[in-house]
Amino acid sequence: QVQLVESGGGLVQTGDSLRLSCAASGRGFSTYTMGWFRQAPGKEREFVASIRWIGTTAYKDSVKGRFTISRDNDKNTLTLQMNNLKSEDTAVYFCAATRGPLSTIGPKTSTVEYWGQGTQVTVSS
DSSP states (O other): OOEEEEEOOEEEETTOOEEEEEEEESSOGGGEEEEEEEEOTTSOOEEEEEEOTTOOEEEOGGGTTTEEEEEETTTTEEEEEEOSOOGGGOEEEEEEEEESTTOOOOSSGGGOSEEOOOEEEEEEO
16 A cells, blocks of 8 residues: 655646645555646646656646656655746646556556645646
């Protein structure tokens, strides 16, 4: 089992950058497929990005070229670098994990086994 704790959210302006981090505790971080989801007020939780242990990544179309997901298996951390933020990026961002180095996370939330508590990102125009 893994516990996930996000950090790095905040209030920024359109065009700014923000870096989210997720600290994972528990054994076997490198064997988990990791990801980020987000949930805006009144909307369903949606897939943002995922990364497998070997570094294979996937992104939601609307964040491609602006967001970068990465992981450090030695430090048990997951990162989401968000550049050129837009108002529509405003949401609570959740760190996600699923066992298995070749597992798939997203786009459905049912693909996720473990969730963090979320961190708020607000982009002001």
